[in-house]
Amino acid sequence: MKIFNPASFAKFFPFYEESASSNRPVYFDNAATTQKHKHVIEVTSNFYQAENANVHRAAHKLSAEATVKFEQARETARKFVNAKSTKEIIWTKGTTEGINLIAQCFAQTTLAKGDEIVLSYAEHHANIVPWQQVTQATGAIIKVLPLDNEGRIDKSAISGVFSENTKLVSLVMISNVVGKLNPIEDIVKAARAVGATVVVDAAQAVAHQSIDVQAIDCDFLVFSAHKMFGPTGIGLVYGKEALLDAMPPYQFGGEMIRKVSFSGTSFGELPFKFEAGTPNIVGVIGFAEAMKFVSSLDLRAVADYEESIISYTHKKLSDIPGLTFLFKGKPDVPLFSFNLTDHAKDVASFLDAHNFAVRAGHHCAMPLFEYLEQGGCVRASLAPYNTQTEVDSFIALLHQFVKSGIEAEGEVEASDVSVTTAPSLTPDEASIDDTTVDDATIEVIERFDKAKGWDGKHREIMLLSKLLERMSKTERNESSLVKGCESDVWLKAHLDDDKHWHFSADSDAKVIRGLLVIVLAAYQNKSCEHIQAFDIETYFERLGLLQHLSPSRGNGVRAIVENIRKVSR
Numbered sequence: 098m099k100i101f102n103p104a105s106f107a108k109f110f111p112f113y114e115e116s117a118s119s120n121r122p123v124y125f126d127n128a129a130t131t132q133k134h135k136h137v138i139e140v141t142s143n144f145y146q147a148e149n150a151n152v153h154r155a156a157h158k159l160s161a162e163a164t165v166k167f168e169q170a171r172e173t174a175r176k177f178v179n180a181k182s183t184k185e186i187i188w189t190k191g192t193t194e195g196i197n198l199i200a201q202c203f204a205q206t207t208l209a210k211g212d213e214i215v216l217s218y219a220e221h222h223a224n225i226v227p228w229q230q231v232t233q234a235t236g237a238i239i240k241v242l243p244l245d246n247e248g249r250i251d252k253s254a255i256s257g258v259f260s261e262n263t264k265l266v267s268l269v270m271i272s273n274v275v276g277k278l279n280p281i282e283d284i285v286k287a288a289r290a291v292g293a294t295v296v297v298d299a300a301q302a303v304a305h306q307s308i309d310v311q312a313i314d315c316d317f318l319v320f321s322a323h324k325m326f327g328p329t330g331i332g333l334v335y336g337k338e339a340l341l342d343a344m345p346p347y348q349f350g351g352e353m354i355r356k357v358s359f360s361g362t363s364f365g366e367l368p369f370k371f372e373a374g375t376p377n378i379v380g381v382i383g384f385a386e387a388m389k390f391v392s393s394l395d396l397r398a399v400a401d402y403e404e405s406i407i408s409y410t411h412k413k414l415s416d417i418p419g420l421t422f423l424f425k426g427k428p429d430v431p432l433f434s435f436n437l438t439d440h441a442k443d444v445a446s447f448l449d450a451h452n453f454a455v456r457a458g459h460h461c462a463m464p465l466f467e468y469l470e471q472g473g474c475v476r477a478s479l480a481p482y483n484t485q486t487e488v489d490s491f492i493a494l495l496h497q498f499v500k501s502g503i504e505a506e507g508e509v510e511a512s513d514v515s516v517t518t519a520p521s522l523t524p525d526e527a528s529i530d531d532t533t534v535d536d537a538t539i540e541v542i543e544r545f546d547k548a549k550g551w552d553g554k555h556r557e558i559m560l561l562s563k564l565l566e567r568m569s570k571t572e573r574n575e576s577s578l579v580k581g582c583e584s585d586v587w588l589k590a591h592l593d594d595d596k597h598w599h600f601s602a603d604s605d606a607k608v609i610r611g612l613l614v615i616v617l618a619a620y621q622n623k624s625c626e627h628i629q630a631f632d633i634e635t636y637f638e639r640l641g642l643l644q645h646l647s648p649s650r651g652n653g654v655r656a657i658v659e660n661i662r663k664v665s666r
């Protein structure tokens with residue numbers, strides 16, 4: 098067996114080319130999407146440049162060749178999952194569309210009132226919401242399997258949840274938050290014993306495990322190309338032929354028909370009856386390339402490497418003061434979900450300021466966080482191109498984050514800032530008017546203004562956050578919640594006798610509280626006319642603020658501004 102070398106692996110990825118290195122972040126967000134293999138990029142761009150034609154229709158060579166490639170890709174997929182026939186492979190936009198297809202075409206047409214669908218607390222929204230729609234349409238109900246203290250689906254709970262009413266079981270193989278392999282074989286056995294149909298969400302598993310649908314003995318299995326080095330917008334449903342054959346089509350139109358007439362239309366055969374319209378041809382061809390790449394890997398060597406990086410990272414993370422993992426025990430894939438002293442979004446934005454890409458929040462698994470009674474977490478998800486050196490820098494940064502938090506506490510206390518009054522800075526024509534603002538706020542905003550680079554500005558935002566008076570728990574309610582922010586933000590407004598507006602605001606994330614100080618400074622204690630006339634974009638531009646924020650965070654800041662302008666109209 099060859100020793101796995103992450104640097105050689107990285108050579109397959111243009112993202113890791115030397116020429117692209119200057120601003121390249123350390124990419125630890127592979128559970129969201131992986132980087133793309135060079136062959137995937139080559140075959141897709143080559144198809145558009147030299148081979149472009151539609152499939153399954155025109156009577157010319159180019160189209161015939163495109164059709165051959167497209168159908169060869171289906172054979173590659175059949176082999177990849179070990180399906181019996183290419184009729185069992187349906188192209189979709191991805192995992193989400195795959196589950197929707199099964200929910201609408203299978204569950205909605207076969208389930209009835211009182212039938213039970215079994216999910217687990219670790220499911221992605223994509224494996225919850227489509228089933229909730231089925232329950233509304235059919236009167237079926239959802240039952241939820243609990244997790245054990247390591248975060249895997251609790252085997253011991255299966256017998257208490259499954260019954261003769263269980264008609265469908267849809268479970269994640271490896272959760273995108275837990276990172277542990279679920280006992281799918283036991284679950285399939287239990288489902289078979291009660292005659293239930295089994296759907297497996299392999300979205301996260303597919304980059305780490307070889308998939309054999311016959312060995313798993315599931316009825317359906319879904320995954321997306323983009324989490325296994327392939328293109329976005331393409332995935333597949335594997336379904337047992339007899340089940341797919343009995344199901345009605347998903348969408349209707351071209352490609353999926355045999356004959357169309359105003360006197361009656363008949364549908365095509367498998368797999369085409371589920372693929373209405375021009376498909377994602379380049380996506381399919383790129384997907385096949387990604388499957389070929391994953392199949393060519395020495396999976397034992399990759400697994401050994403992943404195991405070593407998992408143990409190393411898990412140990413190093415465990416040593417960080419204040420760090421808590423979501424679950425006990427090492428993950429089975431290099432995916433680490435944890436919380437640190439501050440809000441997860443604050444940790445992620447600190448890391449982003451230091452050019453590390455991780456994800457923070459609920460990771461499209463809100464019911465899991467409700468179950469754990471937690472607000473979210475930071476998730477660092479690694480792929481085989483990530484190295485121990487990157488992990489070392491990551492760990493060093495997290496130590497720095499903890500330390501800087503402690504130091505910042507001291508700094509703010511030392512400057513004796515009054516944190517009980519919301520700042521009322523008036524940046525008249527985007528400048529700072531020091532007649533209406535407390536000195537401490539002016540000082541910090543001026544420092545923010547002067548801070549160099551996102552690193553410096555980020556630090557100042559964190560200091561500013563301490564100036565915001567927190568709202569009480571009862572004030573932070575549905576009616577004060579600002580829509581359109583990725584974090585929870587609450588805003589309340591009040592008009593005084595001089596017809597000046599006063600705002601209080603709050604957020605669960607420190608970084609947002611810092612941004613709120615900057616936003617509120619522009620509007621506090623101002624008349625309606627002033628608020629409507631104020632040029633906030635110039636103000637932000639002058640502070641060098643928005644260019645550093647992600648589009649979603651920038652939109653969140655604008656949503657707050659919109660709310661302020663709306664209430665004060």
Ligand code: PMP
Pocket residue numbers: 128129190191192193194221223224269271272273298300301321461
């Ligand atoms: N299930 C799991 C476990 C996932 O991780 C994801 C993607 N985060 C999905 C489903 C949805 O996949 P997609 O967005 O590609 O449809």
